[in-house]
Amino acid sequence: MRSETFTILTGVGIVILLFTGQPLLAGEYNRVMSVGDPLPRFGTFPATDNTVLSLNEVSEDVLVLAFLANHCPWVRGAEADLIKLADAMKARSVRVVGVSVNHRKEDRLPAMKEHASEFGYNFTYVFDESQDLGRKLGASRTPVFFVFDSARRLVYTGLLHNSPGQMRRNGSVHYTKGDPTEFYVKDAIEAALDGMAAPVPETRAHGCNIEYVR
Amino acid sequence: MRHALRWLSLIFAFSACTPPIPSVDDTGNDLKQVSLVPITYIDWTDKLKSFKGKIVVVDFWATWCSPCLERFPKMIGFHQSYRSRGVQFVSMCLDDPSDLEAVGTAREFLRNNRATFHNYLINEDALEAFDKFDLLGIPAVFIYDRSGILQFRLTGDDPRDQFTEADVERAIEGLLDR
Numbered sequence: 001m002r003s004e005t006f007t008i009l010t011g012v013g014i015v016i017l018l019f020t021g022q023p024l025l026a027g028e029y030n031r032v033m034s035v036g037d038p039l040p041r042f043g044t045f046p047a048t049d050n051t052v053l054s055l056n057e058v059s060e061d062v063l064v065l066a067f068l069a070n071h072c073p074w075v076r077g078a079e080a081d082l083i084k085l086a087d088a089m090k091a092r093s094v095r096v097v098g099v100s101v102n103h104r105k106e107d108r109l110p111a112m113k114e115h116a117s118e119f120g121y122n123f124t125y126v127f128d129e130s131q132d133l134g135r136k137l138g139a140s141r142t143p144v145f146f147v148f149d150s151a152r153r154l155v156y157t158g159l160l161h162n163s164p165g166q167m168r169r170n171g172s173v174h175y176t177k178g179d180p181t182e183f184y185v186k187d188a189i190e191a192a193l194d195g196m197a198a199p200v201p202e203t204r205a206h207g208c209n210i211e212y213v214r
Numbered sequence: 215m216r217h218a219l220r221w222l223s224l225i226f227a228f229s230a231c232t233p234p235i236p237s238v239d240d241t242g243n244d245l246k247q248v249s250l251v252p253i254t255y256i257d258w259t260d261k262l263k264s265f266k267g268k269i270v271v272v273d274f275w276a277t278w279c280s281p282c283l284e285r286f287p288k289m290i291g292f293h294q295s296y297r298s299r300g301v302q303f304v305s306m307c308l309d310d311p312s313d314l315e316a317v318g319t320a321r322e323f324l325r326n327n328r329a330t331f332h333n334y335l336i337n338e339d340a341l342e343a344f345d346k347f348d349l350l351g352i353p354a355v356f357i358y359d360r361s362g363i364l365q366f367r368l369t370g371d372d373p374r375d376q377f378t379e380a381d382v383e384r385a386i387e388g389l390l391d392r
Binding site (some may be wrong): 029031032071072073074104131134135138139140141164166168169170174176177204205206207208209210211212214 | 315316354372378
């Protein structure tokens, strides 16, 4: 029975691929990582709270990586919701880590410390100066989110929710599609904590390109 | 009255220190013609067809994108170098069309940079615009050949393969040689 189901699903996948030209698997919006891939090995990263983080030694069941950039209005439009999410998850076995990769002055560690303090970041915020973390995860823009389960397999990547916010010049946040109704990162975390697959494994995150040094 | 006169003298002093914006660029193009035209994705695809016979370089940018603003003067330079060789430059602004302050800033930026080519503002929300152009982030440059076929898609989508202005120039030269 399982073999028949597998054959049918494979056939459906091939038909979809033939007709749409699009792969059925995730990884569509990430040139490096696909859902199911393991968290690569990394060194340590300096954090805004003056500690040093080794990502591979994080002990919580779920690891959330949020690629951020202080200067990016799409990040500014997401940060309040990210803070709320981190707060809602603080009693659970979830570790939220913000990552800044750009080498712009406003995105480097001294500015990150000021920003985290000013806007009340309640999660670890690390600087990826080598850009190794961003490169290995295929993080190409900010904000983009990655959720890893207890086996440190990628279970979700993409948007925080279905209505990305953009901070306008007057400081107000404009949600692209009105109030968010689908919370992809939160749902992926809860599914991972329950040992289930994320209901939506990948979405198209858009925003400010991360500037990698060539 | 004395108060008003003080303000008037301040305004006069300020305007005397500020160089006037020229009405024409270095090659005589009327800067009053620098405009930012709202366009839907569908209308853009029609517009692209009207450029058939020319190589079309589309620079995606927004006022919120710092690297886009920094790179923009290079595009102006390319436009000046290549426009007589059948290359049409287009700027495609991805600012939120409902954010009038951002749109005003975008217009001012184009005028200050003397962007005397076709400047469009995508008249869709950001999710739709990025989705329809298959973009993840900006800056990005798309280059179409003389038949309107997208030949070069220069983006930052892959951290291992970032583009520079040298890639834009190489792509244009490559298409001119065909």
